[in-house]
Amino acid sequence: MLIMKNVSKTFNPGTVNEKCALKNLNLELKDGDFATIIGSNGAGKSTLFNAITGAFFIDRGLIVLDGEDITYQKEHVRSKVIGHLFQDPLKGTAPHMTIEENMALAYLRAKTSKNAYFSRINAADKAKFREHLALLDMGLEDRMKQPVGLLSGGQRQALTLLMATMVTPKILLLDEHTAALDPATAKKVLDLTKQIVAERKITCLMVTHNMHQALELGNRTLMMDSGNIILDVSGEKRAGMTVEDLLEQFAVCAGKRLDNDRILFSQAE
Known part of the structure; x- marks a missing residue:
């Protein structure tokens, strides 16, 4: 359903504020995949979503959705087939x-x-x-x-x-869409999300800061760091993983320990 090949995006190139947000990122999602994404602030999670929705054009690479090249398709055209929820409940409605x-x-x-x-x-x-x-x-x-x-x-x-x-939609993007809600309401919205995605067999990418959700929801877990996907687990390997295993894998793949307090605190949840 989604193919991203060698996708790169740098903001403010050639200035003191230059930031490489995505670097030769590759991702393939099959029809019906539900992948959770976890990573520290600045890892590129929201930038990845904005590249898919067309909030900006990427510098290099290819983005294909359901067999159609959308790399340089305008955002309002993509919005017809892409669902997008933000962390802020005030966004997305008038x-x-x-x-x-x-x-x-x-x-x-x-x-x-x-x-x-x-x-x-x-x-x-x-x-x-x-x-x-x-x-x-x-x-x-x-x-x-x-x-x-x-x-x-x-x-x-x-x-x-x-x-x-x-x-x-052809793909649903959930950018920490329950993070700003109280626990009871967050659970209700999350349960509703799981129900709709399962019933409609919607291909879905969901950013979360919760390590348990990252392993329990959907069928794949992605970890991002420095504008790239450094870990992609699914199947039996994912089913047997614990939160500690996930943190250890991040350290091995990224060459450093995960230092995001919000994510680390979720270990105890």
Whole structure:
């Protein structure tokens, strides 16, 4: 589903602020893969996502999604087939628009027709929105006319997840999408994520700071450092790994110990 070959990106080249964010990165995801990504701040995790979504064009390399070369495809075109959730619950929705209007925008954006934005949602679409909202078990199906800005962070993040997957994307990118939520709400959103990804068989990349989640969720674990993927484990090898094993593998592959306190604290969770 996703192929990235020798992908490189340097910000502010030739200046004192030059930063090589991605360096000859290679990654292949099969259709239906659910890979978790872990790494320290500055390892390149969010930059990897932005390269896939088209937030910027890469300097070198190739990005292919479902057989189509999207390396230099514009971001708004890619957004039709790529779902993206951020750590900040305030991103991904328009606060002054109603729940129904937000869902309509997401639904029409993902349509392949060139005139989709000029289409209108009908009664059947609204009924479908209500059905989707009911699955969240948050009572939002009875608040469709209310502005999204009145929702809690957890409700907004759950709504954003719903909007990103209403029309099944070719790939779903989750950038620590539960990190800003309280533990109970985070668990609910994460359970909902697992359910939607499994039912729709969506190819998914998920950044997490939690070492246990990195090994328990999905079918692959990736570790990043200095703009590259230094570890990629799956299958029986991954099934038999502990958090301590993962940390040891990072030290071997990166040539240094992992020094991110937030990640290390998750060992005890």
